[in-house]
Amino acid sequence: MRYLSNREQLVCSDVVANSQMNRQRRMRGANSYERDLKFDLLKYLRLVCQREGRARWLHICCGAGNALVEAADVTAAESLTVEIVGIDLVGRFCANSEASRLQLMKSSVEDFQPTSSFDLITSVHGLHYLGDKLGIIATATSWLTPDGRCVGNLDAKNLQLHGHRTSEAIFRYLRSAGLSYSSRTKLLEYRERRELAPPFEYLGADDSAGPNYTGQAAINSHYAMQSKAAEKST
Secondary structure, X not given: OOOEOOHHHHHOOOOOOOOOOOOOOEOOOOOXXXXXXXXXXXXXXXXHHHHHOOEEEEEEOOOXXXXXXXXXXXXXHXXXXXXXXXXXXXXXXXXXXXXXXXXXXXXXXXXXXXXXXXXXXXXXXXXXXXXXXXXXXXXXXXXXXXXXXXXXXXXXXXXEEOOOOOOHHHHHHHHHOOOEEEOOOOEEEEEOOOOOOOOEEEEEEEOOOOEOOOOOEOOEEEEEEHHHHXXXXX
8 A cells, every 4th residue: 555654745635635524613512512522622621710720722623713713702701811722734714803812823733833731632523634643642642731631533443553453452552541532432532741652653644545434534544563664664
């Protein structure tokens, strides 16, 4: 199999640039972050503000940014000190807000350089379209505050381990590192900042994987055990 081994190839993929992907989600309601993550994000941000006096939230693959604008307006109206940052590879932001603590940035996860840690990091169906999913998960865990929380949608079938029929070895590692994954809800979640060093080598991405559980075409991320990857390169 020929992999898409660099970001430039991946960015040019029709799957990543999928115009049918829903990029208009709101914070609450039928088509919302709250429903897809099964998690009341605004309630969590309020609790962090009560405990710490302020909160910082990063959303990866934020689409048009509608949900973040909604959250920024709500928290500003409640006089909460909540900084919200949304990053998206496409950068087609169609929403506006009067909130001063909202940033919508065109950026990849790899290029994003946060200035401080986040109390909350989320991604709503964004991981489906990213290449090195494990690398991005490891990076995001390092951006959390000591008591932070991260949650995102992930389909186990989009993680492929060379020489293995399933990706169970990858998820055994993630669980041993303190992360949780539900095959029923397809949610990956972790709490507290962690420094992960996954024992897997990223081989590249595959944009011919077809639809995953969302019904949309997704990107498969291919890995090998580090010792196996070294053997393949010799």
